[in-house]
Amino acid sequence: MMNLLLGYQPLLDLFLLHLGLAYAQWLVLRAGVFSLGTVGLAAVGAYTGGILVVTYGLPAPLALIASALSGGLVALALSVPLARLRGIYQAIATVAFIQIVLSLNIYATNVTGGAQGITGIPKTVGTPLLLVAGAVTIYLMYAITRSRLGRAFDAIRQNEAVAASLGVSIVRHQTLAFVLSGALAGVYGALEAFHSYALVPSQFGFPYLIAILSYVVFGGRTSLWGPIVGTAVLILLPEVVRPLADARMLVFGILLILTINFLPKGIADTLIERARGRRLGARRPAEADTAKGS
Amino acid sequence: MLLQQLLNGVVVGGVYALFAVGFNLVFGVQRLLNLAHGAVFMTGAFVAYYTVRAGGPLILGFVAAAVASGVLAMIIEIVCFRRLRKSGDAEFGAIISSMGAGMVIMTFWQWVSQTQVLRFPFDTVPVVIYRFWGLRVSLLQLLMAAAAIAIVLVMAWFIYRTAFGRQVRAVTDSERASMLVGINPNRIYNLTYFISGALAGAAGVLVGLAFNNINFTMGEPYLMFGFAIIILGGLGSIPGALMASLIFGMVQTLSIAYLPSGLTTAFIFSAMFLILLVRPNGLMGREEAGSLRGRR
Amino acid sequence: MALVLDNLSKRFGGVVASENVNITVPKGKITGLIGPNGAGKTTIVNMITGMLAVSGGTIRVDDTDITRAPADQICRAGLARTFQNIRILPENSVLDNILIGFHRHERCSTLSALLGLPASRRETAAMRARAEALLERFGMRHLAEYPAGGLSYGHQRRVEMMRALASEPEYILLDEPIAGMNDVESDALAVLFRDLADSGIGILLIEHNLRFVTRLCEHIYVLDGGRLIAEGAPEAVLSDPAVLTAYVGGEHA
Ligand SMILES: Nc1ncnc2c1ncn2[C@@H]1O[C@H](COP(=O)(O)OP(=O)(O)OP(=O)(O)O)[C@@H](O)[C@H]1O
Numbered sequence: 001m002m003n004l005l006l007g008y009q010p011l012l013d014l015f016l017l018h019l020g021l022a023y024a025q026w027l028v029l030r031a032g033v034f035s036l037g038t039v040g041l042a043a044v045g046a047y048t049g050g051i052l053v054v055t056y057g058l059p060a061p062l063a064l065i066a067s068a069l070s071g072g073l074v075a076l077a078l079s080v081p082l083a084r085l086r087g088i089y090q091a092i093a094t095v096a097f098i099q100i101v102l103s104l105n106i107y108a109t110n111v112t113g114g115a116q117g118i119t120g121i122p123k124t125v126g127t128p129l130l131l132v133a134g135a136v137t138i139y140l141m142y143a144i145t146r147s148r149l150g151r152a153f154d155a156i157r158q159n160e161a162v163a164a165s166l167g168v169s170i171v172r173h174q175t176l177a178f179v180l181s182g183a184l185a186g187v188y189g190a191l192e193a194f195h196s197y198a199l200v201p202s203q204f205g206f207p208y209l210i211a212i213l214s215y216v217v218f219g220g221r222t223s224l225w226g227p228i229v230g231t232a233v234l235i236l237l238p239e240v241v242r243p244l245a246d247a248r249m250l251v252f253g254i255l256l257i258l259t260i261n262f263l264p265k266g267i268a269d270t271l272i273e274r275a276r277g278r279r280l281g282a283r284r285p286a287e288a289d290t291a292k293g294s
Numbered sequence: 295m296l297l298q299q300l301l302n303g304v305v306v307g308g309v310y311a312l313f314a315v316g317f318n319l320v321f322g323v324q325r326l327l328n329l330a331h332g333a334v335f336m337t338g339a340f341v342a343y344y345t346v347r348a349g350g351p352l353i354l355g356f357v358a359a360a361v362a363s364g365v366l367a368m369i370i371e372i373v374c375f376r377r378l379r380k381s382g383d384a385e386f387g388a389i390i391s392s393m394g395a396g397m398v399i400m401t402f403w404q405w406v407s408q409t410q411v412l413r414f415p416f417d418t419v420p421v422v423i424y425r426f427w428g429l430r431v432s433l434l435q436l437l438m439a440a441a442a443i444a445i446v447l448v449m450a451w452f453i454y455r456t457a458f459g460r461q462v463r464a465v466t467d468s469e470r471a472s473m474l475v476g477i478n479p480n481r482i483y484n485l486t487y488f489i490s491g492a493l494a495g496a497a498g499v500l501v502g503l504a505f506n507n508i509n510f511t512m513g514e515p516y517l518m519f520g521f522a523i524i525i526l527g528g529l530g531s532i533p534g535a536l537m538a539s540l541i542f543g544m545v546q547t548l549s550i551a552y553l554p555s556g557l558t559t560a561f562i563f564s565a566m567f568l569i570l571l572v573r574p575n576g577l578m579g580r581e582e583a584g585s586l587r588g589r590r
Numbered sequence: 591m592a593l594v595l596d597n598l599s600k601r602f603g604g605v606v607a608s609e610n611v612n613i614t615v616p617k618g619k620i621t622g623l624i625g626p627n628g629a630g631k632t633t634i635v636n637m638i639t640g641m642l643a644v645s646g647g648t649i650r651v652d653d654t655d656i657t658r659a660p661a662d663q664i665c666r667a668g669l670a671r672t673f674q675n676i677r678i679l680p681e682n683s684v685l686d687n688i689l690i691g692f693h694r695h696e697r698c699s700t701l702s703a704l705l706g707l708p709a710s711r712r713e714t715a716a717m718r719a720r721a722e723a724l725l726e727r728f729g730m731r732h733l734a735e736y737p738a739g740g741l742s743y744g745h746q747r748r749v750e751m752m753r754a755l756a757s758e759p760e761y762i763l764l765d766e767p768i769a770g771m772n773d774v775e776s777d778a779l780a781v782l783f784r785d786l787a788d789s790g791i792g793i794l795l796i797e798h799n800l801r802f803v804t805r806l807c808e809h810i811y812v813l814d815g816g817r818l819i820a821e822g823a824p825e826a827v828l829s830d831p832a833v834l835t836a837y838v839g840g841e842h843a
């Protein structure tokens with residue numbers, strides 16, 4: 001029994017690390033920011049943490065705080081051009097940002113270790129700490145959802161004109177969402193660094209971006225459950241169906257196409273919607289039947 | 295020396311133009327970003343390589359690459375976009391969907407090439423150097439420039455001078471209205487995606503020849519350059535994309551020659567951010583309304 | 591104390607959507623704005639609420655110039671609106687749609703919202719109570735939990751009104767609020783609008799239903815082709831030959 005659990009421990013760690021980044025991605029999408037830059041911000045946090053610990057010998061907890069700050073600050077700087085852009089342009093700019101981080105990490109060899117990256121990071125993060133981080137993250141996301149911020153994010157995502165007409169400052173809220181998401185990505189980037197022994201620049205590239213996006217799209221982009229369900233299913237799937245393990249990226253690619261076309265809200269959001277429909281249907285008042293379209 | 299660099303830049307820019315014009319053509323027609331365009335480009339290089347490997351002449355490889363890439367782009371539109379366009383949130387959906395398609399295509403070529411770097415057989419294009427006015431031009435460069443110019447001219451003629459082009463522009467303006475005058479929008483989309491894919495495939499062959507390096511990640515940087523180019527030229531604008539490609543090719547060659555190596559990409563994309571800061575719709579893009587995001 | 595449009599103009603390229611429009615919306619009264627389709631009524635509301643840039647003229651609320659203020663600040667200056675082409679948040683429940691209207695009155699700090707501190711939770715609870723009171727007033731209490739996207743147009747319009755009222759505006763701009771409603775529904779709303787005005791809110795009412803406008807407004811403005819062609823008491827305005835021509839011409843166009 002113990003052995004079985006231990007066998008799954010690496011998987012649990014992986015789940016918790018990816019869950020954090022999935023929430024970072026979820027948070028920006030929720031506020032209607034079309035950012036795909038989460039892994040770039042995670043790279044910023046990971047490198048900040050790695051360099052501070054390895055080169056400057058800072059204790060890991062301090063480095064973690066610095067990683068959150070660096071992720072948040074870079075996001076803040078990035079939000080200035082992003083705030084002026086809409087949809088597709090935001091996506092393009094943030095993908096370009098990933099590329100900038102990647103090439104700077106490769107270029108600045110004496111700081112970042114170049115293409116070889118950073119090795120010899122003391123492993124200070126284990127499953128218990130990741131569990132705590134996961135719980136804190138979920139709580140924060142829950143608190144945001146239930147607060148005025150969550151309501152403002154929802155309004156902006158669904159209709160910017162409505163949000164603005166009700167006094168919601170689009171730029172301020174989207175900047176806030178993006179900075180929070182950057183800080184979260186920074187923290188989880190650093191956790192990833194402290195959890196393994198090494199960092200390489202290519203770690204934070206397109207495949208990672210696609211994995212994170214898959215979790216959120218597949219799980220659901222609006223409910224709190226989305227990232228949990230998406231990350232869990234997509235991390236477990238290759239383990240359960242062994243042949244899929246070698247073709248992980250192929251599976252993610254196909255799933256992205258299928259989900260966005262046939263289940264655009266993702267599993268969790270669709271199920272929650274169905275459940276709500278059933279619950280209300282049971283005591284449906286006559287008026288609700290005169291649906292629109294008349 | 296500077297002149298030589300500029301010349302090299304123009305040639306590179308011509309190849310970018312093949313890539314970016316197709317990318318932008320599709321965006322102009324459907325307002326959707328095809329993130330699998332880099333994978334389509336790569337497919338061209340692979341198809342040409344395997345054709346030449348199997349003993350076919352280069353020109354056959356070129357044609358096969360263009361056709362295969364064109365058909366692939368068409369399939370991407372049908373599989374990834376057609377359903378989405380009918381739903382509300384196609385802009386986001388298309389990015390996700392085509393990103394998935396790009397991943398599938400990449401994995402396919404990784405599997406076929408077994409993660410190897412492939413090279414065209416020596417002398418696929420004879421190494422001949424012409425010299426004039428103190429400049430050096432290789433046969434390959436001439437070939438690239440000629441192919442780029444020819445293809446872009448044919449395209450321009452197609453879009454601006456033929457009935458098909460008029461239909462494309464009608465569908466771009468309004469899908470509903472064009473259906474009323476008897477145009478089948480899906481046929482137009484098939485054709486535009488075919489053209490866009492064929493252009494990318496041709497670019498893939500030329501790049502594969504120029505660097506003699508074909509591998510399953512070769513599409514990624516070009517997709518990124520494609521982004522930079524359409525930001526520079528304005529999303530959806532074909533002449534803008536052409537101009538921007540040439541400028542981009544020259545800036546890139548110059549920065550490789552004169553900037554510390556490795557910084558080129560960072561430099562180019564930082565420049566792109568600066569442009570976006572000043573002109574949110576791209577350097578030559580039209581103003582899209584929106585006073586919700588700040589002062590009017 | 592009034593919302594004052596002074597020589598307001600708007601051009602879309604070559605199209606003149608409004609030209610030198612002067613309108614005053616006093617507090618505590620219902621002011622009508624009518625005109626044939628395409629006259630430029632919605633354009634004016636969009637300019638007032640910061641959704642469209644103004645080409646010329648000024649907009650003032652109680653002597654504060656809001657001509658170039660961004661949309662969210664205009665709301666905070668006390669203006670709210672409804673949309674002619676209904677704009678609700680379709681995924682959210684009716685209650686959540688109204689809750690967002692309270693945004694400008696939410697005071698708890700960003701930090702306490704982030705951390706889910708009691709201040710934030712208390713505020714959310716208080717807003718819910720107020721939203722439920724509004725639902726009661728509009729007779730939609732039983733629909734609170736329904737996704738707003740699935741309601742009938744009449745209900746969706748009322749969700750928009752509740753949402754606008756939640757921001758506790760000094761002025762409210764209603765763009766065709768009773769379109770698609772039956773007489774019973776519109777009569778109920780007429781009573782409601784009267785009450786709102788009596789409580790001191792200034793209302794700008796855009797409506798094609800002239801009977802409704804005549805019944806509620808003391809002063810109406812008539813717009814045609816972006817220009818004001820008449821204003822005054824309803825009976826006088828509606829018998830004005832220029833207005834008749836505009837309407838007859840408009841209906842046959
Ligand atoms: N964004 C825009 N771009 C170009 N022209 C516009 C735009 N919005 C409105 N117009 C034009 O401005 C004129 C006024 O339109 P508006 O919607 O204000 O009319 P309206 O009085 O509200 O009509 P209705 O009674 O049909 O609602 C119309 O000719 C319309 O075509």
Ligand SMILES: [Mg+2]
Nearest residue numbers: 631632633674
């Ligand atoms: Mg109108």
